[in-house]
Amino acid sequence: MSVRSLRKVYGETVAVRDVSFEVGRGEVFALLGPNGSGKTSTLESLEGLRRPDGGSLSIDGIDPVHQSRKLRNLIGVQLQASALPPAMTVDESMRFFCTYHGVPIRDDLIERLGLSEKRRTAYGQLSAGQQRRLALAVAVAHEPAVVFLDEPTAGLDVQSRLALHGLVGELKARGATVVLATHDMAEAEKLADRAAILLRGRIAAVGSPRQLTAAGSRKTRISVGTENGRLAACRPEFPGAAFEAVRDGYATYLSSSVAATVAAVLTWIEQEADALVDLRVERPSLEERFLEITTDPGVEGSAR
Amino acid sequence: MKAFANHLAYDFRSALRDKGRLLMFHLFPLVFFGLCGALMTAVNPFFREAMLPGMVLFAVMSASLLVAPSALVHARENGVFRSFRINGVPSASILAIPVIGTALHVVAVATVISLAGAWVFGGRAPTSVVGFAAAGLLSYAAYAGIGVLIGVAADRDSSAILIAQLVFIPSMLLGGLMVPERILPPGLHRIALLLPATHCMRVFAGLGGAGGAEAPWSSLAVLGSSVVLSFGLAMALFEWDSRSNRPSPKTYAAFLGIAPYAVAALVGA
Numbered sequence: 001m002s003v004r005s006l007r008k009v010y011g012e013t014v015a016v017r018d019v020s021f022e023v024g025r026g027e028v029f030a031l032l033g034p035n036g037s038g039k040t041s042t043l044e045s046l047e048g049l050r051r052p053d054g055g056s057l058s059i060d061g062i063d064p065v066h067q068s069r070k071l072r073n074l075i076g077v078q079l080q081a082s083a084l085p086p087a088m089t090v091d092e093s094m095r096f097f098c099t100y101h102g103v104p105i106r107d108d109l110i111e112r113l114g115l116s117e118k119r120r121t122a123y124g125q126l127s128a129g130q131q132r133r134l135a136l137a138v139a140v141a142h143e144p145a146v147v148f149l150d151e152p153t154a155g156l157d158v159q160s161r162l163a164l165h166g167l168v169g170e171l172k173a174r175g176a177t178v179v180l181a182t183h184d185m186a187e188a189e190k191l192a193d194r195a196a197i198l199l200r201g202r203i204a205a206v207g208s209p210r211q212l213t214a215a216g217s218r219k220t221r222i223s224v225g226t227e228n229g230r231l232a233a234c235r236p237e238f239p240g241a242a243f244e245a246v247r248d249g250y251a252t253y254l255s256s257s258v259a260a261t262v263a264a265v266l267t268w269i270e271q272e273a274d275a276l277v278d279l280r281v282e283r284p285s286l287e288e289r290f291l292e293i294t295t296d297p298g299v300e301g302s303a304r
Numbered sequence: 305m306k307a308f309a310n311h312l313a314y315d316f317r318s319a320l321r322d323k324g325r326l327l328m329f330h331l332f333p334l335v336f337f338g339l340c341g342a343l344m345t346a347v348n349p350f351f352r353e354a355m356l357p358g359m360v361l362f363a364v365m366s367a368s369l370l371v372a373p374s375a376l377v378h379a380r381e382n383g384v385f386r387s388f389r390i391n392g393v394p395s396a397s398i399l400a401i402p403v404i405g406t407a408l409h410v411v412a413v414a415t416v417i418s419l420a421g422a423w424v425f426g427g428r429a430p431t432s433v434v435g436f437a438a439a440g441l442l443s444y445a446a447y448a449g450i451g452v453l454i455g456v457a458a459d460r461d462s463s464a465i466l467i468a469q470l471v472f473i474p475s476m477l478l479g480g481l482m483v484p485e486r487i488l489p490p491g492l493h494r495i496a497l498l499l500p501a502t503h504c505m506r507v508f509a510g511l512g513g514a515g516g517a518e519a520p521w522s523s524l525a526v527l528g529s530s531v532v533l534s535f536g537l538a539m540a541l542f543e544w545d546s547r548s549n550r551p552s553p554k555t556y557a558a559f560l561g562i563a564p565y566a567v568a569a570l571v572g573a
Contacts, residue, residue, distance in 0.1 A: 047390060049544070072392035079390065083383045087318040096314060097391045099307040122321075138391070 001046070001146065001177060007054030008041045008201075015041040017201040019055075023179060023194075025145075028172055030188040031181040032286075033198035034294055039181040040080055042198070043148050046179070047077050059146055073101055076144035078135045080151045080181070086124030090115050090134055093123060094141060101142035109137040113163055128155040136164060146177045153187060165191060185287035195286070197293055204293050209286045218284035218292065219254040223247070224265055227275040231268070238264040250278070311397055315405035328371045329409040333363035337417050341425035350484050355427035357508035358481035360414045360440050361501055367406050367413075368447035369454075369472045373464035375402065376455025385544045395542045399456070399535070403448045407441075414440055436512030439520075443504035446527045449534030450500065450561060456538045457558035471499070480505035497569040498562070503527050522568065529564040537561055 001023040008016040016038040023029040031039045044050040046057055048068035057063065062070050084093050090110060098105045110116060113133040118126060126134065132155060140147055149168075153161045168191050171178055182188055188195050189209045196206040205212055222241065224231055231251040235243050240257030241264075255261040258281060269276055319325045337359045344351040351358075376399075379385055388398060418436070421427035430436035450471060458464035476482065478492060479501025488496055496502045503523035510520025537558055 049386065049389065069392075072390070075390075077390040079383065079386055081383050081386070084387055085318065085379065085384055087322055088314065092314055095310060099310045100392050102307070135387070138387075 001060070001179070002058045003042070003046065003055070004057075005055035006042060006045060006052055006057065008038070008045055008050060009053045015201055016045070016052075019198070019201070019203055021196055021203065021206060023177055025177055026172060026175045027193045028168065028178040028180065028191050030192035030195035031179065031198060032183075032185065032188055032195055032290060034183075037198040038201040039198055040150055043150055043179065043181050044079075047071075047075060047079075047148055049079075073142060074145050076139040076142065076147045078132070078139040078147075078149045078152055080154075083131075084123040084134070084138075086122060088123050089120050090123070090126070091119045093134055093138055097138045098141050103142045106137070106141040109141055112167070113137050114160065129157055129160055132156060133160055133163075136167070140167070140171065143174075144176065146179070147171055148179050148181075150181045151183065152180065153182070153184060161187075185285065185290055189286040197290060199294055205289075213284050213286055213289045215289070218288050219256050220258050220284065221252055221280075221282040222255050222258065222261055222265070223250040223252045223278075223280040223282070224269075224276070225250045225278040226269055227277055228272075230272045230274040231265070234272075236268055238268070250280075307393075308397060308401070311393070311401050312405055315401050316408055319405060319409060325371055325375075329363075329367050329406065330413055332370075333359070333366050333413055334416065336362060337421070341421065341427070344482075345425055345427075348482070351482070352426055353428050354480065354482075354484065354505065355425060356418055356421045356430065356436070357439070357505055357512065359417045359421060361443055361479070361481055361504050361508075362476070363410055363413045363417060364440070364444045364447050364504075365472055365475055365501070367410050368444065368451035369468040372402060372406065372448065372451035373455035373458060373468045374461050376452065377458050377461050377464045380543065381460070381546045383546070389544045395544070396539065399452050399538055399542065403452060406448065407444055410444055411440075430508075431513030432511065435510075436508065439504070439508040439511040442507060442524070442527050442531070443500070445531045446500045446504065446534075449531050449538070452538045453534040453541075453558050453561045456541050456543070457555040459555070475499045475501035478502070494569050494572065497572065498565045500527065500530060500565065503565075503568065526564045526568045530561070533563060534561045 004020050006016050006019040007014070019038065019042055031042060033039050041050060045052045046059065046064055048064035048071050051065055057065065059071065060074060062074065064071050088096065094107070094110060095105050110119065113136060115130060115133060115137065118130060123131060123134065132152065136152060152164055156164065168178055180188065180191065192209060194206065194208050195212060197204045197212070205215065207215070221244070229249060232246045232249060235251060237243065238253065238261050241253040241255035241261040244252040244254050253261060262279070262281070266276065319329060340351070340359065341355065345355070385398060422429040451468065454464055454467045458467060474495070478488065478496040479499045480496070481501060485493065485496060485502055485505065503526045506523040507520045507527060537560060541555055541558060
């Protein structure tokens with residue numbers, strides 16, 4: 001999938017400006033960004049639902065703008081804003097869309113997504129979470145090569161969220177490409193091979209979650225608890241680390257050299273005749289990196 | 305074809321489950337027919353003459369104007385069409401299937417009205433059942449086209465209801481359902497020619513022999529061109545996405561749908 005210099009304008013508002021990225025076959029790619037950053041416009045342009053005002057798009061050699069009919073069986077889409085007819089039951093929905101895609105009816109997906117007991121329930125009477133699960137089941141029923149998920153876990157409970165994560169894993173395992181727009185950084189970190197952070201219609205950063213977090217200015221947090229609490233009481237300095245605070249009896253340090261700091265901490269504890277109870281190393285999360293980018297007034301969406 | 309048939313079957317079933325649509329498709333026209341049959345035949349001698357086509361036309365208008373336009377607007381504004389689009393449901397199916405599905409309900413109601421009107425209330429029976437049925441189908445197609453066009457063109461539910469009522473109420477009052485066209489004063493007669501109901505009643509009379517025989521050719525031409533124009537415009541103006549936040553000037557093109565009736569009113573035919 002290739003996006004080149006995508007631009008989308010609504011009246012006076014430029015929603016997407018000069019966005020470019022590529023997604024490989026079988027890759028899970030996350031689009032991250034605050035509300036209004038251009039995620040949905042980018043996705044909907046790729047899905048053939050919006051006509052871009054500039055740039056070029058290609059999915060498996062198909063131009064979504066001019067060949068949208070060819071695209072329909074290639075892609076599966078769970079839209080952020082959509083609905084099924086309120087009177088359509090779960091069973092009818094699956095039958096309806098499977099027959100339009102010309103594939104066998106996927107009862108297994110209804111079961112898999114926990115909707116077995118709601119088969120005869122009308123869409124309008126399902127909870128928001130059940131509606132999203134049904135939309136997801138319908139989106140992947142024809143085993144598309146490319147799946148677009150726009151805020152797929154919004155409004156879902158923990159079990160449904162885990163079921164969805166499992167499903168994304170299965171899609172990836174069978175070679176499907178998944179493009180995911182989400183506000184949930186933990187979800188992106190867990191599912192995505194690569195992510196792009198969109199800000200004011202531009203890509204502010206792109207890379208694997210690890211690369212994105214590593215590129216940030218945030219340091220790794222090391223929290224240490226000891227039997228006699230010497231570390232928390234003395235708060236010694238260590239090379240490459242700065243003391244941060246004492247929390248719940250743990251001394252916390254921010255380190256730019258994790259190995260050196262941990263070694264020095266362990267040596268110090270031994271010298272002080274104390275004993276290590278717990279040691280935790282917390283890398284900066286994608287969420288922290290996201291906040292760093294999105295709250296930095298200097299970032300105007302240039303690639304970093 | 306299988307998908308189309310499945311879609312149509314769903315549409316028909318869903319109407320049976322939807323109390324609102326059941327009311328407007330079946331109960332409303334049948335209750336109105338029952339009341340008119342019991343009361344109007346006693347006070348208005350003309351009514352026996354026009355009862356069958358008039359009440360069938362009432363059922364046609366109820367289904368086409370009071371249900372279809374707002375259902376289309378509602379589905380578009382709530383993102384149902386978007387779901388359809390991404391799953392390859394063609395726009396022609398979205399417009400045609402409710403029209404065909406509704407036709408099945410209208411045919412059922414029209415059959416009850418036609419039989420009961422003649423046998424229970426003494427309404428004048430058509431001399432040609434085939435002609436009467438053809439007139440009914442053409443009338444349905446004309447009103448269904450207008451209903452679909454209103455649903456496609458209106459940017460919100462309230463607009464669709466208002467525009468539909470602007471066709472429905474004058475059709476009831478001046479279209480020959482209650483008062484014969486021939487006794488309308490000249491000014492009102494011109495206005496009546498702007499209404500599909502007037503032409504439908506003429507076609508019923510001409511083809512079915514109900515309500516007095518007149519040559520229906522000009523009305524056949526008006527209704528036929530209206531069917532083609534309104535469905536054509538509806539296809540051309542159809543939009544998948546919500547339009548409530550961006551009124552589209554091109555939807556004013558929908559007013560071209562009244563062109564055949566405007567011509568009829570201008571030439572007085």
